[in-house]
Amino acid sequence: MKKKVLIIGPCLSMGGxxxxxVxxxxxxxxxxxxxxxxxxFKKDHFFSLNTAIKLWEPEGLNASSLSFIKTIRWIRLLVKMEKPDTILAFNKFYAALTAFALFGIKIPFFISERSSPLFVWKQPFKTINRLAFWLKPPTGVIAQTSIAASYxxxxxxxxxxxxxxxxxxPIMLFPEIERKDIILAVGRLGDHLKGFDLLIESFSLLKNKSWELHIAGGDENGQELKELATKLGVLERINFLxxxxxxxxxxxxxxxxxIPSRSEGFPNALAEAMGAGCCCVAFDFIAGPRDMIEHNSSGIIVENANTKEMASAIDELIDNPVRRGQLGQQASKIVDRLNPTIISGEIIEFLELK
Structure with missing residues (x-):
């Protein structure tokens, strides 16, 4: 007989x-x-689930903001209807709602914690989380990095x-595309933790002025970043994709x-860039880079938020195309470490679904 797992996530729209x-x-x-x-939440789909996966999205619920009590009741109703063997909730707060919904129900549930270890929940969420996990402690918690696990x-x-x-x-490779004189970063423009202001400052300090900076991601206008780039005299060399x-x-x-982030839970875009064979440079933020990059072998890690050191590292790589190629080749091996079969096997074992 099949084992059944209920996965609780935010939605199928764009986001880490x-x-x-998904x-x-x-x-x-x-x-x-x-x-x-x-x-x-029910939002426009950016990601797709396998056709065999049943999807529940709220109808007339959580349209603009999350309804605390109604969401707990809805989760509890779905649990009783679906009768899963186990539950995996993404994000501490969604897991807290799940814990309340499972009060008195003997189903093991697990958390995949996504936040940076440095993230601090504001009130009343902090108290809600504490109360929920006091009433129903999770069976287990998946941490994305070694630093996160210690927290x-x-x-x-x-x-x-x-x-x-x-x-x-799976990363699509395009060997026919030649790498250009482009520095790339990916993420939400309006998120201060993504550190794009630090990147623009580093970019302005480059000795080599021939390369462009491309920033991909999000629907935000990025007006504050554009104003900073104008002030530093580099706006004409930046392309917001x-x-x-x-x-x-x-x-x-x-x-x-x-990746110029101030902090991350797990830098998905860095993993993708490495998998695509990019030569990668990262600030030494919490958490992620040191779990993914072997410094000077599969990428470069510079002191956290040190824009001068970042600029110097980029300048050195710009001047050394052979070095860039070597680092990118080593970086691409991350696809073996983060292989879906390997990671899903670890998750299945941890969730006790074997």
């Missing part, structure tokens, strides 16, 4: 957590496991903790990929 939830659902669904996906062990003292990185989706459907072609043409 959304991508991770990738997980698609990868663990097979002939022996039935997957039911519960989305907290989760302090928070979830009654739960088992395991480091399982994100699944890396907006939301990109075929990001793999963009990776294929990038000469250097930079």
């Amino acid at each position: 957590m959304e991508r991770a939830a 990738n997980t659902a698609n990868s663990i669904e097979d002939s022996n496991i039935e997957v039911v996906f519960v989305a907290m 989760q062990r302090k928070y979830f003292k009654k739960s088992k903790i395991k480091v399982i990185p994100n699944i890396l989706r 907006g939301k990109v459907q075929n990001i793999d072609k963009v990776y294929a043409s990038a000469g250097i990929y930079v």
Whole structure:
């Protein structure tokens, strides 16, 4: 008889957590496991679930904001209808709602925690989370990085903790596309933690003024970033690409990929860029780069938020195309480490679905 898992995620629209939830659902669904996906919000689909996966989206609920009590009731109703063997909730707050919904129901549930270890929930969410996990501690928590795991062990003292990185989706390679004199970054423009202001500052400090900076992702206008670029005299050399459907072609043409974040839960775009064979440079932020990049072998890690060091590292790579190629070739091996079969196997074992 098939085991059934209920996966609770945000929605199927664009975003790192959304991508991770969908990738997980698609990868663990097979002939022996039935997957039911519960989305907290109904939004336009950017990602697709396998056809065998049942999708529940709220109708007339959470249209503009999340309704706390109604969402708990809705989750509880779906749990009783679907009767899953286990539940996996993405994000601590969605997991807290799940914990409330499962009060008195003996079904094991797990959390895939997505936030940076440095992220602090504001009130009343902080209290809600604490109360929920006091009433119903999760059976286990998946941490994305070793640093995150150390934080989760302090928070979830009654739960088992395991480091399982994100699944890396299949990357389309375009060997016919030549890499150009382009520095690429990917992420939401309006998110301060993405550090695009630091990247623009680093870009303005480059000795080599011939390369362009391309920033892909999001629908935001990025007006503050454009004003900063104007102030630093580099706006004419920056291309804001907006939301990109075929990001793999963009990776294929990038000469250097930079992730300038202040913090991350797990930098999906860095994993994708590495998988695409990009020469990557990262600030040493919490958490992710040191779990993914071997410094000076599969990429470059510079002191966190040190824009001068970042500029110097980029200048050195610009002057050394052979070095860029070597780093990109080593980076591409991440596809073996984050292979869907390997990672999904670890998740299935941790969720006790074997």
